[in-house]
Amino acid sequence: MAGGKVDKVNLTQVGRALQHLGIEQIAAYSPQARGRSERAFRTHQDRLVKEMARLGISTMVQANAYLHNTYMAQHNAEFARAPAASGTAFVPYAAQAHLADILCEQYERVVGLDNTVRFETLVLQIPQQELRFTYSKTHVRVHRYVDDTLLVWHGPRLLARFDARGQLASPTACEVAQLRVA
Secondary structure (H helix, E strand, O other): OOOOOOOOOOOOOOHHHHHOOOOOOOOOOOHHHHHHHHHHHHHHHHHHHHHHHOOOOOOOOHHHHHHHHHHHHHHHHHOOOOOOOOOOOOOOOOOOOOOOOOOOOOEEEOOOOOOEEEOOOOEEOOOOOOOOOOOOOOOEEEEEOOOOOOOEEOOEEEEEEEEEEEEEEEOOHHHHHHHHHH
């Protein structure tokens, strides 16, 4: 629910991806934490508006140039701090999963009696499979990727790939290899 506490059971798309990557989501519930960030944003917004007006900046092009060439350097000089320890806090990603499959949107669906999956306004027809005649009443996952392609999965098995309009599309070479393994 927007504005409510983070639900750690019914995850959002971002929450699911973070959990899969092993990243703990830390929400700022305290009024103090929210207040600090809101005050910082308001301070900078107020400062920027007044400063740009004083400098005669009145167009988007001028404002973007000012932000890029002047403001960011001043902001970084004012707020940058040396790290407490040398080195990096980044941890390399070592899982076998492909990041695109984690960072896409994923939705659970049940296959209809006509071997179709309803997704938003689309009806995705699952093509004939070698291993099963029908997936009727089966729970599947629909993945929507950043390029709007849709893939329908049953567990680790890729059932079909669709374009953004719901038209059956040919699998990629990587997906063909995955189909042979599954």
